[in-house]
Amino acid sequence: MKKIAIANHCTTKFSVDDISIESLLLSATKLLFEQTKNLDQKDIDAVLVSTNENKKYLSSVVAEMSGITPRISHSVESLCNSGTNSIVSAYSYIQAGLADVALVVGAERINSPGQVLNWDVSRGEFKHPIFWGSMFTKAHKRKFGTTDEHLAYVSAKNHKNAQDNPTAYTKHYSIDEVMSSKRLTDDLRLLDCSRPCTGSSAILLASDDVVKKFTDSPVWIAGIGQKTTSASFTKNDLVTLESTIEAASQAYAMSKIKPAQIDVAEIHDAFTICELMVLEDLGIVQKGHAGKYVMDLYNTNNKKINPRGGLIGSGHPLGATGVAQVAEIACQLKGNAKKRQVDGAKIGLVQNMSAAATSSTVLVMRT
Amino acid sequence: MKKIAIANHCTTKFSVDDISIESLLLSATKLLFEQTKNLDQKDIDAVLVSTNENKKYLSSVVAEMSGITPRISHSVESLCNSGTNSIVSAYSYIQAGLADVALVVGAERINSPGQVLNWDVSRGEFKHPIFWGSMFTKAHKRKFGTTDEHLAYVSAKNHKNAQDNPTAYTKHYSIDEVMSSKRLTDDLRLLDCSRPCTGSSAILLASDDVVKKFTDSPVWIAGIGQKTTSASFTKNDLVTLESTIEAASQAYAMSKIKPAQIDVAEIHDAFTICELMVLEDLGIVQKGHAGKYVMDLYNTNNKKINPRGGLIGSGHPLGATGVAQVAEIACQLKGNAKKRQVDGAKIGLVQNMSAAATSSTVLVMRT
Numbered sequence: 001m002k003k004i005a006i007a008n009h010c011t012t013k014f015s016v017d018d019i020s021i022e023s024l025l026l027s028a029t030k031l032l033f034e035q036t037k038n039l040d041q042k043d044i045d046a047v048l049v050s051t052n053e054n055k056k057y058l059s060s061v062v063a064e065m066s067g068i069t070p071r072i073s074h075s076v077e078s079l080c081n082s083g084t085n086s087i088v089s090a091y092s093y094i095q096a097g098l099a100d101v102a103l104v105v106g107a108e109r110i111n112s113p114g115q116v117l118n119w120d121v122s123r124g125e126f127k128h129p130i131f132w133g134s135m136f137t138k139a140h141k142r143k144f145g146t147t148d149e150h151l152a153y154v155s156a157k158n159h160k161n162a163q164d165n166p167t168a169y170t171k172h173y174s175i176d177e178v179m180s181s182k183r184l185t186d187d188l189r190l191l192d193c194s195r196p197c198t199g200s201s202a203i204l205l206a207s208d209d210v211v212k213k214f215t216d217s218p219v220w221i222a223g224i225g226q227k228t229t230s231a232s233f234t235k236n237d238l239v240t241l242e243s244t245i246e247a248a249s250q251a252y253a254m255s256k257i258k259p260a261q262i263d264v265a266e267i268h269d270a271f272t273i274c275e276l277m278v279l280e281d282l283g284i285v286q287k288g289h290a291g292k293y294v295m296d297l298y299n300t301n302n303k304k305i306n307p308r309g310g311l312i313g314s315g316h317p318l319g320a321t322g323v324a325q326v327a328e329i330a331c332q333l334k335g336n337a338k339k340r341q342v343d344g345a346k347i348g349l350v351q352n353m354s355a356a357a358t359s360s361t362v363l364v365m366r367t
Numbered sequence: 368m369k370k371i372a373i374a375n376h377c378t379t380k381f382s383v384d385d386i387s388i389e390s391l392l393l394s395a396t397k398l399l400f401e402q403t404k405n406l407d408q409k410d411i412d413a414v415l416v417s418t419n420e421n422k423k424y425l426s427s428v429v430a431e432m433s434g435i436t437p438r439i440s441h442s443v444e445s446l447c448n449s450g451t452n453s454i455v456s457a458y459s460y461i462q463a464g465l466a467d468v469a470l471v472v473g474a475e476r477i478n479s480p481g482q483v484l485n486w487d488v489s490r491g492e493f494k495h496p497i498f499w500g501s502m503f504t505k506a507h508k509r510k511f512g513t514t515d516e517h518l519a520y521v522s523a524k525n526h527k528n529a530q531d532n533p534t535a536y537t538k539h540y541s542i543d544e545v546m547s548s549k550r551l552t553d554d555l556r557l558l559d560c561s562r563p564c565t566g567s568s569a570i571l572l573a574s575d576d577v578v579k580k581f582t583d584s585p586v587w588i589a590g591i592g593q594k595t596t597s598a599s600f601t602k603n604d605l606v607t608l609e610s611t612i613e614a615a616s617q618a619y620a621m622s623k624i625k626p627a628q629i630d631v632a633e634i635h636d637a638f639t640i641c642e643l644m645v646l647e648d649l650g651i652v653q654k655g656h657a658g659k660y661v662m663d664l665y666n667t668n669n670k671k672i673n674p675r676g677g678l679i680g681s682g683h684p685l686g687a688t689g690v691a692q693v694a695e696i697a698c699q700l701k702g703n704a705k706k707r708q709v710d711g712a713k714i715g716l717v718q719n720m721s722a723a724a725t726s727s728t729v730l731v732m733r734t
Contacts, residue, residue, distance in 0.1 A: 001464065047595070054421030056484050057446045060725050063595050071617070073595040073726055074445035074452040079424045085441040088465070089456060096462035097368065098455070098591060117423050224465060228414070228430050228440040250438070358427050359440055 003208040004094050005218035006365070007101075008036040009327035014169040014199035014315040016110050021053045024107035024320075025062045028200035032103070033066075036204060038213050045099035046072035050086040050106035051319035052079065052114025062105060072099060079114055079354035080268070082106065083201070083322020084361035088224055090205045100207050106323035107200035114318045115196055117355065130184055130193065132233040132356040133271035137187035139238035140273055143288065148187075150291030152178040154272035155191045155312055157298040162309025164339035167324075169197055169315050192272040197315030201324035219330045219348075223255025223364030231356035241357035244281045248351070248362045252283075255364035259283035262364075263345040264303075264332045266325035268353045269310040278351050279305065282362070307332060307340045322352040326363065333367050370575040371461050372585035373732070374468075375403040376694035381536040381566035381682040383477050388420045391474035391687075392429045395567035399470070400433075403571060405580050412466035413439035417453040417473035418686035419446060419481025429472060439466060446481055446721035447635070449473065450568070450689020451728035455591055457572045467577050473691070474567035475684035482563055482685070484722065497551055497560065499600040499723040500638035504554035506605035507640055510655065515554075517658030519545040521639035522558045522679055524665040529676025531706035534691075536564055536682050559639040564682030568691035586697045586715075590622025590731030598723035608724035611648045615718070615729045619650075622731035626650035629731075630712040631670075631699045633692035635720045636677040645718050646672065649729070674699060674707045689719040693730065700734050 010031040012024065033039055047070045049059040059073040072093055076086040083106040090102035108114070120127040140146045155178040162168035173181075173191055181191040204214065211218045225247035232241050252258065259282055267282070269275040276290035284305075285293040297305060308314055308328040311321060329348035331337045346367045353360040377398040379391065400406055414437045416426040426440040439460055443453040450473040457469035475481070487494040507513045522545045529535035540548075540558055548558040571581065578585045592614035599608050619625065626649055634649070636642040643657035651672075652660040664672060675681055675695040678688060696715035698704045713734045720727040 052421070052423060054419070054444060054480070056419060056444070056481050057722060057725075059445060060595055060722065064597050064725070069594070069596050071593040071595070071614075072452070072455070073593075074443050074449065074456075076441050076443060077421060077423070078426060078441035082441065085439070088439070089441075089459070092456070092459040092463035092465060095464070096459035098459060098593075113421070114423050226438040226440075226465075227436070228427055228438070229436050230431050355424060355427065358424075358431070 002095055003220055004091050005206055005208065005211045005220050006330040007204040007206045007211050007214040007218060008032060009203045009330045010035055011167045011201040011324045011327050012199055013167050014197045014317060017198055019198055021051060021055055021107055021109055022061060024200040025049060025058060025105050026065055028105050028202040029062060029066050032202040032204060036214050041067040043101045044068045044070050044103050046070050046090055046093050046102035048086045048090055048102065048104045049075040050082040050104065050323060051075060051108055052077055052082065052112045053109060078359060080318050080321055081352050081354035081359050081361055082319045084352040084363065087203060087326055088226060088361065091221055094205060094207050100210050102205045103202065104323055105200065105202040106320040108317035108319040110196050110198045112196065112318050130188055132231065133273060134185040134187045135233050135238055136277060137273040140276065143239050146276065146291045148179060150295065151192055151272040153295045153298045154269065154275045157294060158269060158306050158310040158313035161303055161307055162313030165308040165314060168309050168313055170313055188271060194270050194311035194316040197317050199315060199317035199320050201320045201327050203323055203326055217334045219333045219365050219367060221363060222366045223251035223257060225250030225362040228359040231358045233356050241277055241281050241360065243357045243360035244278055244351060244353060247360040248282050251362040251364045257347055257364050261347050262349045263347050264307060264329060264342040265305055265349040266328050267306060267351040269306060269312050282351060303340055303342050307337065307342060325350045325352055329365050333365060369462055370587055371458050372573055372575065372578045372587050373697040374571040374573045374578050374581040374585060375399060376570050376697045377402055378534045378568040378691045378694050379566055380534050381564045381684060384565055386565055388418060388422055388474055388476055389428060391567040392416060392425060392472050393432055395472050395569040396429060396433050399569040399571060403581050408434040410468045411435045411437050411470050413437050413457055413460050413469035415453045415457055415469065415471045416442040417449040417471065417690060418442060418475055419444055419449065419479045420476060445726060447685050447688055448719050448721035448726050448728055449686045451719040454570060454693055455593060455728065458588055461572060461574050467574050469572045470569065471690055472567065472569040473687040473689065475686040477563050477565045479563065479685050497555055500640060501552040501554045502600050502605055503644060504640040507643065510606050513643065513658045515546060517662065518559055518639040520662045520665045521636065521642045524661060525636060525673050525677040525680035528670055528674055529680030532675040532681060535676050535680055537680055555638060561637050561678035561683040564684050566682060566684035566687050568687045568694050570690055570693055584701045586700045586732050586734060588730060589733045590618035590624060592617030592729040595726040598725045600723050608644055608648050608727065610724045610727035611645055611718060611720060614727040615649050618729040618731045624714055624731050628714050629716045630714050631674060631696060631709040632672055632716040633695050634673060634718040636673060636679050649718060670707055670709050674704065674709055692717045692719055696732050700732060
């Protein structure tokens with residue numbers, strides 16, 4: 001098996017601006033070229049575009065307008081999990097010997113068609129994702145005594161972390177502000193929710209044969225796990241995410257890394273409850289104890305979990321999210337995260353998922 | 368490197384019917400399960416959906432409704448080249464050790480949004496693909512003396528071959544009927560064009576470790592070539608398809624197969640001129656001689672090229688086309704093509720492309 005690395009990464013400023021999907025994809029690609037030493041268009045064997053907005057043939061539009069003539073070029077869609085699927089796909093092309101260098105670029109507009117699914121609509125009044133977020137929250141509160149205050153710490157922590165992330169678009173909120181934000185359901189308030197936005201992010205992957213051309217500090221993909229099951233609200237147990245547990249198990253086995261060794265992680269906090277459930281299902285904290293754990297992180301200003309602010313703090317441009325998560329962990333492991341830097345981070349993890357954890361991806365990365 | 372095979376394949380009846388994209392995907396998946404011995408939902412590690420119609424998260428919808436809980440699940444879009452991209456992606460997942468068995472299912476509705484691209488529209492009056500088809504035709508006529516009659520033989524041959532393809536939806540046309548069909552441009556008539564339709568096709572790929580569970584006659588993927596350049600009408604030379612030449616070169620090198628060894632091929636005849644150009648650019652016939660070659664195929668009832676009828680004879684459901692091409696060559700190499708069978712076919716080729724050969728894929732397959 002080849003060793004495969006993240007050579008470089010970039011993320012554009014997330015916003016609520018009206019920018020075309022093509023412009024978003026091209027600005028991330030341009031930024032990646034500007035910031036990567038020795039990168040020539042001829043180096044790139046694969047261009048994979050991650051988005052929920054199908055304007056047809058976007059990967060070839062990106063390739064042509066960037067002067068790239070790759071072997072492989074297509075778009076990948078798996079809802080919020082699109083970006084991480086694209087990165088695993090790029091990894092596979094390199095591992096299979098069909099590419100040495102792959103560009104993955106993800107983008108989404110704030111009005112992405114991915115926000116409400118056809119199968120959501122088929123549930124009528126129950127169509128918005130906040131309803132499964134609320135089911136999970138109610139179940140977790142009942143079983144483990146999780147409180148509204150625990151949830152508020154997730155949101156306040158991620159909004160606080162995002163203040164040191166120049167690509168995030170949200171502002172700082174105190175615990176009190178979160179807890180007094182508009183109540184949307186019995187269990188969730190406005191500031192418990194991530195918000196759609198406009199943004200893009202790009203990653204350059206390369207095999208160990210060629211990565212040194214582009215960077216002196218490659219970040220290696222050490223473990224990959226993926227699983228698609230059914231939406232977790234269809235399970236009897238509403239407090240675990242089956243696909244995340246399975247994906248984590250695969251990624252830990254492949255990387256021979258244990259949860260206790262993870263120095264820094266970006267995880268999918270579509271709602272505050274998701275961060276708690278994911279922390280537990282990744283084995284980073286014991287089941288039912290994540291609320292207390294996040295309060296401690298906040299109170300000690302520990303940025304280990306969602307240092308860029310996660311989805312709640314940074315915004316959630318669907319097709320870009322998974323790419324931006326991987327970009328953040330690569331940045332952390334390269335030691336380039338400035339005010340967000342987790343000191344001495346050597347081993348990182350990305351967890352991404354979609355549609356109430358119908359599918360999950362877990363990546364373990366290391367220096 | 369692992370050996371990777373097509374274990375089984377199926378194609379639904381192409382039509383102009385109003386069938387939902389979900390139904391199309393599910394009916395091909397169901398048919399594949401019915402026709403594949405020992406195939407259990409638990410066997411499938413990857414579900415890749417090929418389509419230009421993004422209804423969001425279709426791969427997970429297919430997985431959930433088929434009782435499959437794969438590791439990998441996403442949709443792939445690369446216009447007409449989507450199906451072949453999906454198959455190369457599935458190959459890569461297996462080669463990378465992330466999957467042993469992959470389901471690729473492609474589908475399109477007759478009203479696919481992939482038919483006219485945003486970048487086509489940006490060309491104003493010149494937006495329809497028939498215009499680049501006409502440019503190629505005029506250039507080929509001028510340079511090589513290709514005639515309207517040569518073109519008519521492509522169409523008549525493919526319509527004739529399609530009469531033995533139970534999934535094709537078109538009827539038989541004589542040379543005279545093709546040559547008197549409605550003139551659409553200076554150089555192309557209605558029956559020089561493939562037509563959009565509704566249909567789906569599925570492929571099961573497996574590593575050599577497990578393929579024997581499903582079939583006694585696996586068909587191996589021996590060579591893969593892919594290239595994305597720019598639309599071939601942007602080149603000075605309007606008589607060659609640069610991306611097809613490059614993809615073929617890769618696929619021949621990987622498989623150590625020469626063009627003269629190809630027993631049977633499915634190639635992308637979006638317009639009649641495409642079949643001539645592709646035959647030449649694959650090296651199956653000398654440049655400029657394809658018109659005469661196709662006349663000979665027709666007159667000797669030789670089904671070697673486009674035995675299922677190609678796109679012109681079968682219909683062109685964009686996301687399904689590449690999958691159906693591979694299905695046909697697998698069927699031929701298994702010796703199951705009945706009245707379409709090319710006797711003794713052991714080595715086959717698929718060439719697919721999109722948008723005036725902006726991108727091409729070439730696969731070499733063998734028993």
